[in-house]
Amino acid sequence: SRGNDIAYSLFLIASFVLGAASAPLYTVGVAFIDDIVYPQFVSLHIGTAGVALVLGPAVGYALGSLCLIVYVDPWYETMLSQTNPGWVGAWWIPFFVVAILALFLSVPFLMYPKYLSDSYLVREDRIKLM
Numbered sequence: 001s002r003g004n005d006i007a008y009s010l011f012l013i014a015s016f017v018l019g020a021a022s023a024p025l026y027t028v029g030v031a032f033i034d035d036i037v038y039p040q041f042v043s044l045h046i047g048t049a050g051v052a053l054v055l056g057p058a059v060g061y062a063l064g065s066l067c068l069i070v071y072v073d074p075w076y077e078t079m080l081s082q083t084n085p086g087w088v089g090a091w092w093i094p095f096f097v098v099a100i101l102a103l104f105l106s107v108p109f110l111m112y113p114k115y116l117s118d119s120y121l122v123r124e125d126r127i128k129l130m
Contacts, residue, residue: 029049030049033045033046033049035122036119036122037122038122038125039126039129060098063094064094067091067093067094068089068091069089070089071087071089071090072089072090072091072092073090074090074093
C-alpha cells in the first residue's frame with residue numbers, strides 16, 4: 001500500500017543518513033586520534049575507541065529491548081499482554097534517554113579550547129619520530 005511504501009522509504013533514507021553520518025567516525029576519527037595523542041598511547045586510544053564503537057550499539061540494543069517490556073504509552077492502562085500481537089513496546093524511551101544524556105555530556109566538550117595546551121608537545125614528538 002501507499003502508506004507502507006512511504007514508511008519503507010523513510011526507513012531507507014534514515015538508514016542512509018545514519019551510515020553517511022557515522023562513516024567519518026570510523027575513518028577520520030582514527031586519523032584524528034593519531035594526530036592528537038602521543039605516539040606511545042595511540043594504539044591504546046584507537047583500541048578503546050574501537051571497543052566503544054562495537055559495544056555501544058550492542059549495549060543500546062540490549063537496553064532498548066528492556067524498554068519494550070513497557071507499553072508504548074506508559075501512562076495508558078492497557079489490557080494487552082506482551083504476547084498479544086497488538087502489543088507495541090516503548091521503543092522511543094532509549095532515544096529520549098540517549099538524547100538527554102548526549103546533551104549533558106556535550107557541555108564539557110564545548111568548554112575545551114581550540115587547541116590544548118600541550119598539543120605542540122605532541123607535534124614536536126611526532127616530528128622527532130619522522
